[in-house]
Amino acid sequence: MTRQEGFAKMRVCRPDAIPEAAGRLAEFVAQGRHGQMGWMAERTHWRGDPATLWPEARSVIMLAEPYTPVADPLAALDRRDRATISVYAQNRDYHDIVKKRLKRLGRWLLEQAPGEQIKVFVDTAPVMEKPLGQAAGLGWQGKHTNLLARDLGNWFFLGSIFTTLDLPPDAPEVDHCGNCTACLDICPTDAFPAPFQLDATRCISYLTIEHRGPVDIDLREKMGNRIYGCDDCLAVCPWNKFAVEATEMRYAARPDLQSPKLADLAALDDAGFRALFAGSPIKRIGRGRFVRNVCYAIGNSGEAGLIPAAQALVGDEDPVVADAARWAVERLR
Numbered sequence: 376m377t378r379q380e381g382f383a384k385m386r387v388c389r390p391d392a393i394p395e396a397a398g399r400l401a402e403f404v405a406q407g408r409h410g411q412m413g414w415m416a417e418r419t420h421w422r423g424d425p426a427t428l429w430p431e432a433r434s435v436i437m438l439a440e441p442y443t444p445v446a447d448p449l450a451a452l453d454r455r456d457r458a459t460i461s462v463y464a465q466n467r468d469y470h471d472i473v474k475k476r477l478k479r480l481g482r483w484l485l486e487q488a489p490g491e492q493i494k495v496f497v498d499t500a501p502v503m504e505k506p507l508g509q510a511a512g513l514g515w516q517g518k519h520t521n522l523l524a525r526d527l528g529n530w531f532f533l534g535s536i537f538t539t540l541d542l543p544p545d546a547p548e549v550d551h552c553g554n555c556t557a558c559l560d561i562c563p564t565d566a567f568p569a570p571f572q573l574d575a576t577r578c579i580s581y582l583t584i585e586h587r588g589p590v591d592i593d594l595r596e597k598m599g600n601r602i603y604g605c606d607d608c609l610a611v612c613p614w615n616k617f618a619v620e621a622t623e624m625r626y627a628a629r630p631d632l633q634s635p636k637l638a639d640l641a642a643l644d645d646a647g648f649r650a651l652f653a654g655s656p657i658k659r660i661g662r663g664r665f666v667r668n669v670c671y672a673i674g675n676s677g678e679a680g681l682i683p684a685a686q687a688l689v690g691d692e693d694p695v696v697a698d699a700a701r702w703a704v705e706r707l708r
């Protein structure tokens with residue numbers, strides 16, 4: 376049933392299996408590493424201790440759903456007149472797909488165990504999915520902080536099913552990073568203050584997706600042509616030679632989102648943006664933040680031919696877009 380629903384791996388832990396997570400989360404928030412993601416500083420008692428989120432829960436079922444790319448995601452970074460969109464966002468929004476699957480799997484579970492209850496979570500709930508995934512033995516948190524596994528690599532989403540069912544827990548996974556530092560070394564913005572720790576405020580994924588307003592000038596320059604998310608630290612992980620194929624075709628890259636032209640993206644108005652990204656996770660950031668990112672990529676392109684595309688936006692009604700466009704024009708001149 377698990378594989379039938381597209382999940383490659385399933386493991387179980389107890390809700391109280393991550394006692395060290397609360398302290399680490401508190402430290403992350405105390406250092407301001409969550410930036411503008413104010414929701415991370417809220418409900419930290421639930422986030423840090425899943426046993427308090429739903430006290431009746433006896434087991435947490437952790438699931439991995441692969442979205443492995445077929446081509447090298449880093450290849451697009453060299454096409455300076457084009458944009459790079461991270462692998463997970465090149466087609467349909469995984470939140471919708473994974474949640475539906477979790478619900479179907481949960482319903483099946485309840486048919487086997489009538490009278491029990493379930494709650495399903497993917498990404499947005501106050502649940503620390505990566506440490507739970509490690510405690511359940513799904514994989515381990517690598518130095519890039521994402522969960523990876525010896526039989527999966529690191530291209531997979533996480534989902535969880537909390538249940539009142541008392542299931543036998545699996546053994547936790549241990550660290551297999553060894554001496555490797557590939558992910559730490561490649562990070563364009565030095566976003567890792569130490570192995571296994573991320574300062575989100577320096578991460579291009581945060582800057583392009585979560586950060587509102589202008590991005591610091593020194594970080595803008597390091598964003599290159601990444602306009603939505605970043606895959607660099609994931610792409611270099613040697614364990615990806617064991618990555619499994621993504622069976623869900625709705626994650627397969629849309630041809631128009633593989634290296635789209637920066638000039639075309641800069642010209643999007645609100646309606647054009649919403650039409651292009653219907654059903655995509657990118658829709659969530661809105662036209663303003665998206666075109667801001669496109670302007671930074673234009674500014675980093677070194678392509679004087681893109682000056683008119685940025686020039687057309689210097690009077691944009693969104694002041695953040697206008698600022699980004701001015702910066703791009705100045706850089707290219």
Ligand code: B12
Nearest residue numbers: 399403461498503504506521522532533571580581604605
């Ligand atoms: C907030 C968030 C972000 C933020 C912050 C990321 C982060 N690393 O915290 C931003 C916007 C930057 C982000 C980016 C990305 N994200 Co994100 N994100 C989340 C979210 C919602 C919460 C993560 C969280 O709790 N962070 C808080 C910190 C404190 O927790 P942590 O990262 O687990 O930190 C641990 C370490 O610091 C560790 N630690 C600290 N000190 C030490 C010392 C030692 C020795 C050790 C061993 C550990 C250790 O302890 C902490 C607790 O375990 C989760 C979904 C969820 N609900 O869990 C998705 C999630 C982590 N994201 C995901 C993805 C795919 C991404 C991106 C790859 C997307 C992209 N391509 O752009 C990038 C990857 C960037 C990166 N290198 O992490 C997936 C990861 C799947 C996986 N296989 O792990 C998740 C699980 C969503 C999902 N349901 O699939 N994300």
Ligand code: SF4
Nearest residue numbers: 562578579605607608
């Ligand atoms: S996603 Fe990119 S910017 Fe963020 S930590 Fe990884 S390599 Fe660095």
Ligand code: SF4
Nearest residue numbers: 517518552555558612
């Ligand atoms: S690139 Fe190396 S250090 Fe980073 S997560 Fe993969 S194995 Fe660990």
